[in-house]
Each structure stands twice: as C-alpha cells, then as structure tokens.
Amino acid sequence: MFFLNKNIKIIKLFVKKNQKETRIDKYLKKNIHNFSRNKIQKYIRSGKILVNKHIIKKNYKIKPLDLIELEIYMSSILDPLEYNNVVAEKMDINIIYEDEDIIVVNKPAGMVVHPGFGNENGTLINGIKYHFLNSKFTKLYRLGLIHRLDKDTSGLLVLAKNEYSQKYLLKQFYSKTIIRKYIALVWGNLPKKKGIITGFIGRDPNNRKRMTIFNEVKNKAKYSITHYKVLERFKYLTYVSCNLKTGKTHQIRAHFKYLGHPLFCDFTYGGDKIFYRKKCSRKNIEFFNICFKILQRQALHAISLSFIHPKERKCNFLSPIPVDFEKVLEKCRTLLQ
Structure with a gap:
C-alpha cells in the first residue's frame, strides 16, 4: 500500500492460494473495512480496480493468487467526515480545553489522529468519542477535523463540535490567521x-x-x-x-x-x-x-x-x-x- 496523495491510496491485495472463487465485490467488502458493495461496484465501473493489471467487469470472480489493485479515495473507505462510523475506545486523552464549540487536545507522539485504512482503531478520534459517552457534549461535527499532526509528532490540536465552528476555524486556516x-x-x-x-x-x-x-x-x-x-x-x-x-x-x-x-x-x-x-x-x-x-x-x-x-x-x-x-x-x- 502507498499514497498518491493524502486522500488517495493504492492498495494491493494478493488472493490466497486456497481462496474459493467468489465475486470480487463480496471479497473486497469482507477484506476492506467500511467499503460498501455499492462503492466497490462504482470503482469497478470507473476502472479503479484492476485484477492482474487488467480492468474487470462487476461480476468478476476472484481466483487463487490473483493480484487486486485499487486506487481508493480514503473517504470511500472511512469517510473522515463521518463520526458515526467511529468505534468509541477508552484511552487517556489529554484534553486541555473544552466547551460547546471546540475541544483542544495535547496529542502524544505515537498516536494517529483519525481512523483510516490500517488504523481503524486506537486513534485520537476513537478516544474522544469514548470521552463523549459520559459528557454533556455528545459528539464532534463530522470528526471535527480542522488540521492534523503526524503520528509521531506531539502537541496541540483543535477540533470542532458543530458545523458553524468547523467552518469558522477552517476559514482561519485558509486565510492563514491561525498561529x-x-x-x-x-x-x-x-x-x-x-x-x-x-x-x-x-x-x-x-x-x-x-x-x-x-x-x-x-x-x-x-x-x-x-x-x-x-x-x-x-x-x-x-x-x-x-x-x-x-x-x-x-x-x-x-x-x-x-x-x-x-x-x-x-x-x-x-x-x-x-x-x-x-x-x-x-x-x-x-x-x-x-x-x-x-x-x-x-x-x-x-x-x-x-x-x-x-x-x-x-x-x-x-x-x-x-x-x-x-x-x-x-x-x-x-x-x-
């Protein structure tokens, strides 16, 4: 797997030699978390899913040792704007400020910010969702993402808790007024x-x-x-x-x-x-x-x-x-x- 950019990944799957023949949409749905059959069919029609370097039809049945390659928009696997797809996980989150509009977190090194392919669990967003289970502030707005930090970079992140706050903060990022x-x-x-x-x-x-x-x-x-x-x-x-x-x-x-x-x-x-x-x-x-x-x-x-x-x-x-x-x-x- 590698990135074309921060939103697109190339995923390669090698079918096991003992795999029974099955439709590719059924196989991919089972092997890629939060990737629906409707979206798989859409990707097949657009030629973004190849088997053994060839474009396939939607009813293709995979065979042992097939090489499947997918050019995937990460929002199709786990839409970073969809809070409801995230599993709540108990973990220590260093929240330094919170109100009805925003939450500011001191992220430790080694923690991924948001779920995605290969990091469905154990992320900052998983922990914050658990935090909200017993809070009067019940959820983030679309994960609340305004900016990000690399996994092994520590420090401050602000997240939005409603649509107005997200747009208000994003506007500051675009205008370069956030320091x-x-x-x-x-x-x-x-x-x-x-x-x-x-x-x-x-x-x-x-x-x-x-x-x-x-x-x-x-x-x-x-x-x-x-x-x-x-x-x-x-x-x-x-x-x-x-x-x-x-x-x-x-x-x-x-x-x-x-x-x-x-x-x-x-x-x-x-x-x-x-x-x-x-x-x-x-x-x-x-x-x-x-x-x-x-x-x-x-x-x-x-x-x-x-x-x-x-x-x-x-x-x-x-x-x-x-x-x-x-x-x-x-x-x-x-x-x-």
Missing part, C-alpha cells in the same frame, strides 16, 4: 539566526512515504512556507522554533531535509543517523545513541496554538515540552555546549 508554533531539534548548525523555507512540496517520486521539495509546480506539488528561528545552538545540533504559514503534509520535516538539516531521529527523512560521524568523538557517538533511545521519534512538537474562537474571542494554548524531548535538550545543554 501554529512548533519546536524542533535539527542536525547541524543553521547558518542564520532566523529564516524562511519555501518551495513546492509534493510526494517524493522515489519514496511514496515521504514528501520532497520541488523548485517548480510538479507532481501536484503545492507551495509551502515555514518561518524558523534559532533558539539554541549545540555542537552538531540546533534547537529551533517554527511558525507555519501553510500546513502541508510533513512540511517542517521535508523543509529541513531540503536545507540539509533533517530533524533529529526522523527515520523517514534520514535524521535517525548520526551526522558528521567522522568528526564525532567516540564520546559524542555514544551520546547520540543514548539520545536516540530516549527520543524514539522525530524531534518535533506543536507547542502553541492561537486562533479566534467561534464566539469571537481570542484563544491561546500552550503545551509543555514532552518528557522525551526535554530530556534530550537537557543532555545537549550539559554535554554539547
């Missing part, structure tokens, strides 16, 4: 105290799991802007704050990779390897290996969020630096100054 600040630890010594990273961001043609920066519009790439400021400098690392002017998938991670300064411990963008290893002493190498064990994800945290509430008052929220991130910073201040 989202992040902190990050990047490899190397940034030459400037502050700067702006720009470029057209899109899927990396050589690795569909990551984004890359193009100098021109290419592969449906979209223009992106990140402002950054150096907070502290360490030997081999720089601690920065970032202010997003656009909100594209993996934006901060891809931007600093583009500068040649990937985020510390960012496996997808090469930050999980020790930079300047040849220049590092054995003590430095041991130090970084210890830090990798402490912070087992990209060093990125959504630390603050400011916006105008649907009731037309200004809201400012701040999230503490997570323990794993803070421990690495403390070690850097002690050993890398």
Whole structure:
C-alpha cells in the first residue's frame, strides 16, 4: 500500500492460494473495512480496480493468487467526515480545553489522529468519542477535523463540535490567521539566526512515504512556507522554533531535509543517523545513541496554538515540552555546549 496523495491510496491485495472463487465485490467488502458493495461496484465501473493489471467487469470472480489493485479515495473507505462510523475506545486523552464549540487536545507522539485504512482503531478520534459517552457534549461535527499532526509528532490540536465552528476555524486556516508554533531539534548548525523555507512540496517520486521539495509546480506539488528561528545552538545540533504559514503534509520535516538539516531521529527523512560521524568523538557517538533511545521519534512538537474562537474571542494554548524531548535538550545543554 502507498499514497498518491493524502486522500488517495493504492492498495494491493494478493488472493490466497486456497481462496474459493467468489465475486470480487463480496471479497473486497469482507477484506476492506467500511467499503460498501455499492462503492466497490462504482470503482469497478470507473476502472479503479484492476485484477492482474487488467480492468474487470462487476461480476468478476476472484481466483487463487490473483493480484487486486485499487486506487481508493480514503473517504470511500472511512469517510473522515463521518463520526458515526467511529468505534468509541477508552484511552487517556489529554484534553486541555473544552466547551460547546471546540475541544483542544495535547496529542502524544505515537498516536494517529483519525481512523483510516490500517488504523481503524486506537486513534485520537476513537478516544474522544469514548470521552463523549459520559459528557454533556455528545459528539464532534463530522470528526471535527480542522488540521492534523503526524503520528509521531506531539502537541496541540483543535477540533470542532458543530458545523458553524468547523467552518469558522477552517476559514482561519485558509486565510492563514491561525498561529501554529512548533519546536524542533535539527542536525547541524543553521547558518542564520532566523529564516524562511519555501518551495513546492509534493510526494517524493522515489519514496511514496515521504514528501520532497520541488523548485517548480510538479507532481501536484503545492507551495509551502515555514518561518524558523534559532533558539539554541549545540555542537552538531540546533534547537529551533517554527511558525507555519501553510500546513502541508510533513512540511517542517521535508523543509529541513531540503536545507540539509533533517530533524533529529526522523527515520523517514534520514535524521535517525548520526551526522558528521567522522568528526564525532567516540564520546559524542555514544551520546547520540543514548539520545536516540530516549527520543524514539522525530524531534518535533506543536507547542502553541492561537486562533479566534467561534464566539469571537481570542484563544491561546500552550503545551509543555514532552518528557522525551526535554530530556534530550537537557543532555545537549550539559554535554554539547
């Protein structure tokens, strides 16, 4: 499975050798969660479902060892706007503010924001739905999604609880008046105290799991802007704050990779390897290996969020630096100054 973009995935299914012949719509409904037979038939008619690289008819019967390929709009599997499809799950959710219009959450690293193919359970939305079971605020409006954070990025998210609130907040995102600040630890010594990273961001043609920066519009790439400021400098690392002017998938991670300064411990963008290893002493190498064990994800945290509430008052929220991130910073201040 890989992404064409954030809304489309290519799914490949290999039929088992002992599978009995059965209609493809029946087979797919059984094997893909929340994918109805009507939608499957629609995809077959549009040629978005192939078997052994060939377009098929709606009454096709799958055979052992068939290769099924689907170009799927994720809203067809689990519409991210449909709250009723989500299963409520008990979990610890750090809710820092809630009223009848919005809910603000401090998401931990390792948690997926919303359900989708491969992540039907255990997401933030699953937990919030459980939270509402015993709350006077009974549900979100269409999952309430205004913006998202990557699975291994921690920090603040705001969700809408009614249609008016969602439209009101989305308008602020589109007009770029919502202020989202992040902190990050990047490899190397940034030459400037502050700067702006720009470029057209899109899927990396050589690795569909990551984004890359193009100098021109290419592969449906979209223009992106990140402002950054150096907070502290360490030997081999720089601690920065970032202010997003656009909100594209993996934006901060891809931007600093583009500068040649990937985020510390960012496996997808090469930050999980020790930079300047040849220049590092054995003590430095041991130090970084210890830090990798402490912070087992990209060093990125959504630390603050400011916006105008649907009731037309200004809201400012701040999230503490997570323990794993803070421990690495403390070690850097002690050993890398």
